[in-house]
Amino acid sequence: MATPAQGISKLGFRIWYERQLIESHFYFVTGFMCTVLIMALMEELNLRGPGPLSLSSLAMIVAATLVGIFAMRRYMRMLNRAEALAEQCVCPGCTSYGTIRVLDAGVIESDEQPQWMRVSCRKCDHQWQVESI
Numbered sequence: 321m322a323t324p325a326q327g328i329s330k331l332g333f334r335i336w337y338e339r340q341l342i343e344s345h346f347y348f349v350t351g352f353m354c355t356v357l358i359m360a361l362m363e364e365l366n367l368r369g370p371g372p373l374s375l376s377s378l379a380m381i382v383a384a385t386l387v388g389i390f391a392m393r394r395y396m397r398m399l400n401r402a403e404a405l406a407e408q409c410v411c412p413g414c415t416s417y418g419t420i421r422v423l424d425a426g427v428i429e430s431d432e433q434p435q436w437m438r439v440s441c442r443k444c445d446h447q448w449q450v451e452s453i
């Protein structure tokens with residue numbers, strides 16, 4: 321998985337941001353579909369009924385729950401990271417939005433390993449630092 325700095329360097333901020341939103345909403349739809357599947361399976365689940373059908377339904381509920389939790393956590397993380405970076409991508413020099421060029425990047429040493437990027441504006445060459453979660 322590419323870091324935000326790698327993605328922005330390769331695609332430019334606006335395309336990277338758009339792809340993050342599209343990809344994160346793919347995870348949202350996956351999480352939503354898992355919720356619908358869980359509700360449908362819960363309706364079919366009969367713990368007193370014949371074993372194999374009930375056990376397979378129960379196994380599918382557990383699997384859909386795990387996939388759904390993963391998908392929704394990923395959705396929230398991607399969306400929050402993209403929004404946090406978008407807020408910092410307004411040039412302090414000329415107020416242009418999303419016209420950044422990544423000069424350097426690294427990892428901040430802490431538990432969650434947030435990243436920093438030294439960026440410059442493509443219009444006025446003003447430089448500043450942004451941090452991603």
Ligand SMILES: [Zn+2]
Nearest residue numbers: 411414441444
């Ligand atoms: Zn600027």
